[in-house]
Amino acid sequence: MADKQENKTFEQKMNELETIVNQLEQGNVSLEESMDKFKTGIQLSEQLQDTLTKAEHTMAKMMDKDGNEVEFEASKDEKDDHDANKAD
Structure with a gap:
């Protein structure tokens, strides 16, 4: 299950979390399921x-100390993550 979670987009994970919160707030689930x-x-x-x-660290790398944009190239890990997400 952890692998499936890792392949989901930020938005998908956020939607799932919101659904879980709503279900728990309604209280219509068993203790075990809760x-x-x-x-x-x-x-x-x-x-x-x-x-x-x-994302915050990436943005910080893209700005110099005066807040000006600097040329940015994605790291190998970020490129791999991006390519993996495109394959899904």
Whole structure:
């Protein structure tokens, strides 16, 4: 399941997290299912935060200390991630 989560876009993960939150707020699920959904929600939240942190670091690299844009080339890891997402 973790592999499937990793292949989802940021928006897909965010939508899934919102769905989980809504289901838990409504309280129409069993305790066991609530615990599973809570665990999944925590994992999604951590993945989303990681994505945002990486994006923030990328943006910081694209700006110099005066806030001017600098030439940017994606790192090998970012290119690999991008290519992998295009294949899906």
